[in-house]
Amino acid sequence: MEIIFKKKKEALKNQVALKSLDLDEKQEDFHPEIMAGSLEDKFITISPECVRCNLCAVECPVDAIQEATTNRPARILDNCVKCEICAQTCPVGAVHVMESTSQVDEDVEFRIQDLKTPHRKLRMKEIMVDPAKCKSHAICAQFCPTGAITVEDGEVAIIDKKACVGCGACVSVCPEKAINLERELGPVIKTRELLIDQDTCVQCQVCEENCPVDAIKAGADLVTLDEDKCILCEVCSTKCPVGALKLREVAR
Structure with missing residues (x-):
């Protein structure tokens, strides 16, 4: 499933200008300039089709899911690391991995796509x-x-x-x-792999300090990865200041 929203750049400028007035009433002469560019992001959401089994919450390795009750479905919390284990685990496909792209050119286009995720046995x-x-x-x-x-x-x-x-x-x-x-x-299906460029690494230890499952160690000379612990989330690869860690999709 793919959803596309389009907006005129001038309309976005007006929205930014109105927002600036909310923040500071003195900025009446503020005229924003919207530069061309693009931004990609990914997020995980749980739809109302949730059957309240709470398997996603049980299997989440970082406790980033609020358990469902009979009155409301489970909910993804702010500490989600996008490992996608919940999406693989949900027995009814109510957990969705969404990819969003914002493109600014002559107009503004927002694109949201539901990514396919394999399911565990x-x-x-x-x-x-x-x-x-x-x-x-x-x-x-x-x-x-x-x-x-x-x-x-x-x-x-x-x-x-x-x-x-x-x-x-x-x-x-x-x-x-x-x-x-x-x-x-069944076991989690490996859909990605973490690549470590030892020559680029500067041993800053940011990856080790931020890993939510203590799977990566930055030694004196090498970065080592405990593949049994690693959940292939996006934390170390996005926080590495020199791009020495990259998460790559693997063919299935």
Whole structure:
């Protein structure tokens, strides 16, 4: 999916001028100049289709996702490092990796594109309802993405194991904690690799200081990477002051 917004450069100038008045009423004669250029960015968002399973929050390596409740979906927090593990983990594709491009020329164009993300293996191994705990609230059936749960009035919830995908939405929303799930979650799929240019590196240790999972070390002569710890986020590569670290997409 791709969305494109276009705006006249003059309209953007007027917006900037009005904003300057909000900040300083004395700047009535301020006339902004919009220079040509482009800017690319990436962000992750969670759509209302979230089924409240909270797998994304559980698997997030930096605690950057606020867990969902029955009243609202999960939410990406400001400390997100864009490792994309949440998007790979979401069983219903409700987590989206978005790429945005702003281009200023004769006009202003904003382009937003939904990037494709591979999905990790997710399988239900065993799921059971404790009849002593189940109170027939039917909230589990409401959030089940495959319709695998039926709850008759006053009866214990029934789960069709052939239809269950093991997402755990029912477990997460059940107020009585009456559902027990055993599932299989596959490894994160490596879609990128981190390249280290040892000759360019100046041993400033910025990468080591900022790595959110302690996966990179800047020694006296070499930068070393613990690939088992590395989550292939965008922190070290964007903060390196000399461009010695680059994150590259790999062919799949």
